[in-house]
Every structure is written in structure tokens, then in C-alpha cells.
Amino acid sequence: MILTLLIRSDISPASTCKAVTATQTSSSNDSITSPPITTTTSLTSTQPTSTLHTSTSITVSSCEFVTVHTHLHTGQYSVLKSVKENEAHVVNIKGSKDQIYTIRIKEKHNEIRAAEIYNQTVFKIPFEWLKPCTVYTVSVDDCKLSGNNIFTSSKKVETLKKTVVTSVTDNEVCLKGEFTGIQWDLTECVEITEQNSCAHTHTVVLDTCNYTMNVALPPVKPQINFKKTIPSQFEWMNKPERCNAALLNINCINNENSK
Numbered sequence: 431m432i433l434t435l436l437i438r439s440d441i442s443p444a445s446t447c448k449a450v451t452a453t454q455t456s457s458s459n460d461s462i463t464s465p466p467i468t469t470t471t472s473l474t475s476t477q478p479t480s481t482l483h484t485s486t487s488i489t490v491s492s493c494e495f496v497t498v499h500t501h502l503h504t505g506q507y508s509v510l511k512s513v514k515e516n517e518a519h520v521v522n523i524k525g526s527k528d529q530i531y532t533i534r535i536k537e538k539h540n541e542i543r544a545a546e547i548y549n550q551t552v553f554k555i556p557f558e559w560l561k562p563c564t565v566y567t568v569s570v571d572d573c574k575l576s577g578n579n580i581f582t583s584s585k586k587v588e589t590l591k592k593t594v595v596t597s598v599t600d601n602e603v604c605l606k607g608e609f610t611g612i613q614w615d616l617t618e619c620v621e622i623t624e625q626n627s628c629a630h631t632h633t634v635v636l637d638t639c640n641y642t643m644n645v646a647l648p649p650v651k652p653q654i655n656f657k658k659t660i661p662s663q664f665e666w667m668n669k670p671e672r673c674n675a676a677l678l679n680i681n682c683i684n685n686e687n688s689k
Contacts (some may be wrong), residue, residue, distance in 0.1 A: 507570040508577025523551040532571040563639035588640035593643040627670035
């Protein structure tokens, strides 16, 4: 919210605050084509108005306008653990039900989710938004914190059912862990290096626990040296120590030169 205050400290309390505009043209009869210059100054209540003999438009004002930025809170909020559902957390807002509130969830100062709620003052944070064993901070726009706003999503209470590869590029593979119970958002994209090439597991390090994903990681992008012999020979130039060259499938495509 922005407030504009009208402040006058240079005149007596009985005086009123008003602006006087005076225009005085030159006593010469010469034609003036340039536009008038407008200046604004603050005068005391005893300062006389000057007599002008040049083409000037002057605004004399004994008022000063000051812009003040202020913030208005429309409610209070806190984060509580749900008494109805295990591991769930709710945002409790003390305010008007007719107000639209924006709830923001942050992980290590990075905003991961934001949601607007209307006609309700209790909001349950969906499990699908959160990783397990992770510390989060909650804020509500235009609301003042009245309790705790930091919570840990869960303890490590279950193992992964399986790991799904969601995408693969030349230097990265993205993984998603699936649980048997609560479906937490356990996803991570892993950069493929020589050290983790062809590994059979990947460990996700969280704030209060770790999860091990059973997955076969690909090797770094192979560099193949082709020898024009009969039969043709291929040499894997950058093969990581953990990788088995026999498991590398090479497909040859016959591309004929065309004019």
C-alpha cells in the first residue's frame, strides 16, 4: 500500500496549504516562441511573491508532498502438524474468509510452490509438493507470522518401491522414486561423470536422511574410434573402469554420398 502525505512545517497552523501559479510575460513586445519554463519552490508564509519580467511560468507552493510506503497485514498465520493425517502439515490463517491468501513454500530460500486459497483459513500442504526428510519454510503474503513457519516434511519411514528413469540426455539422467505409501516428490537429475558411469545405485542426500535408488546409470558419452579393417573394429576411447565394453551396442548406418 502507498500513502501520500501532505506535510507543511514552514507556516503557522492557522494558515491553509494551497498552491499559487503566477505567469508574467516580458515587457518587451518581441515574439517569444520557446515554451515557458515551470519551476516549483517552497516559500514561507512571509515570503513575498516576486515580480517577474521574463517569460516564466512559476508555481509558488508552501506545501510539500511526501510519499510513504507502508505494508498492511490482513491476518496472522502459523504452520502446524495435522492431527488427522500422519506426516501432514497445515497452514493455519487467522483472518477473513473473504480474503484471497497466497501461500509460498520455500526450500533453502528457493520458492518451490505457491498457491492461492479463498474462503478457507486452513490449508493442508500436499505431499506431492514435498520431498521426504526435507526442511521447508512457509510464508503467506500480507500476513504476519504468529507462530512457527518452519517444518520438516517427514522422517524416513519407508523404502522406495522402485525407481523410474524419466529422461536421459548425453550428460544427464533424471530419476523419480516411487513409494508404496505416501507419494513424496523424490526426483533428482544426475550429471553423468566418469566416477558414476555404469553405477547400479544412486543415493539421494536429503536434510535428515538419505534414499538409495536402485538404477543402472548410463556411461558418459562414448568416444568411439573406428578402424577401417575387415572385419570393422571399434575402440571405446573413454571407457570408464566400471563399464563393460561388451554391453555397448553399436549400430552402423550406411549413408551413401549424394550429389
